[in-house]
Amino acid sequence: MDLWKYGTYAASWLTDAQKEAKVGGEDAMRREIVFAVCAAESYLSEWVRDEVLKSDFGSRRLNHYFPVKKNIGIVDRGRYVIEHLNEDGTISGQPDWVNPFWLEFTKLVDFRNGLVHGRASRPDTEGLKPNEKPEPTVEDLQN
16 A cells, blocks of 8 residues: 655635635735635645545546646636546536636636736736736725
């Protein structure tokens, strides 16, 4: 029998996001967004690892759904993993990818990407093309 070591982080990321939501303010909102997306990314991996695959690490099925060195964002990864689990018959359904909850999630991910990759720091003024504007905006972070 093999002994496997692994980390479980989704619950801690979620707790961090919830704490920031209670604090309020622009800085807390930045952290809440980053922590919430990290929670979702960790949860997807941990759900597949622990619940779907029942901690069957030796079968290499985890690598099938989460290929090593294939770093894709959570929106594409989420769709990829869920669709492949469904196609394999491992799960019996999949979300409606145009459902409002998914669209809100993709917006949250865009905000996280804007914060992490610096787009939120772009200057804003009237007349800028949409792809030149900051994301999230200062107003988004203040709400």
